[in-house]
Amino acid sequence: DTAVSQTPKYLVTQMGNDKSIKCEQNLGHDTMYWYKQDSKKFLKIMFSYNNKELIINETVPNRFSPKSPDKAHLNLHINSLELGDSAVYFCASSQGFRGKTNEKLFFGSGTQLSVL
Amino acid sequence: SQQGEEDPQALSIQEGENATMNCSYKTSINNLQWYRQNSGRGLVHLILIRSNEREKHSGRLRVTLDTSKKSSSLLITASRAADTASYFCATAIYNFNKFYFGSGTKLNVKP
Numbered sequence: 001d002t003a004v005s006q007t008p009k010y011l012v013t014q015m016g017n018d019k020s021i022k023c024e025q026n027l028g029h030d031t032m033y034w035y036k037q038d039s040k041k042f043l044k045i046m047f048s049y050n051n052k053e054l055i056i057n058e059t060v061p062n063r064f065s066p067k068s069p070d071k072a073h074l075n076l077h078i079n080s081l082e083l084g085d086s087a088v089y090f091c092a093s094s095q096g097f098r099g100k101t102n103e104k105l106f107f108g109s110g111t112q113l114s115v116l
Numbered sequence: 117s118q119q120g121e122e123d124p125q126a127l128s129i130q131e132g133e134n135a136t137m138n139c140s141y142k143t144s145i146n147n148l149q150w151y152r153q154n155s156g157r158g159l160v161h162l163i164l165i166r167s168n169e170r171e172k173h174s175g176r177l178r179v180t181l182d183t184s185k186k187s188s189s190l191l192i193t194a195s196r197a198a199d200t201a202s203y204f205c206a207t208a209i210y211n212f213n214k215f216y217f218g219s220g221t222k223l224n225v226k227p
């Protein structure tokens with residue numbers, strides 16, 4: 001069983017469209033994340049949710065809206081897609097939250113978004 | 117910013133040789149972690165070293181941490197072709213599960 005799964009793996013769309021990426025984890029973790037990896041492989045945190053509550057929002061344009069229906073799911077909806085949104089988006093999860101010193105991330109396999 | 121920066125950006129070695137990658141960061145950290153990313157895949161956790169530790173081993177991996185220099189190194193001994201991947205360091209800041217990554221070191225191990 002895949003621990004962190006995200007769909008779709010590839011997403012090709014036109015500028016201006018709205019699209020969603022879904023993520024699910026079966027690890028029983030409390031915290032989930034969205035990361036964006038650009039063409040230079042730089043990985044930047046976008047959002048983090050802990051038990052359905054938004055805890056990190058790294059100055060991401062409000063065209064990006066994360067939604068966590070329960071602690072096992074964190075979806076990413078993107079409105080009015082722009083060329084610069086083209087990247088690989090990774091979902092990740094970790095066991096808990098503040099104060100833990102040994103947290104590590106478990107990543108999904110990524111969604112390659114291409115905006116034409 | 118808090119991000120880790122890996123050095124070199126790319127490294128090409130022969131199978132059997134050792135590979136050393138470095139990471140520098142800017143502010144106080146809780147721990148530092150190394151991840152591997154195979155082409156087209158997500159990142160996989162390799163090893164974690166806490167801010168009060170200086171060295172850690174896991175199999176063929178050896179990680180050092182120098183908090184006074186705000187740097188870490190990852191050594192892969194007796195490299196194999198299967199070690200070909202990008203390697204990222206991630207810094208975690210105190211009290212938040214906020215992990216900052218750099219752009220990685222791309223390691224190519226030639227058979």
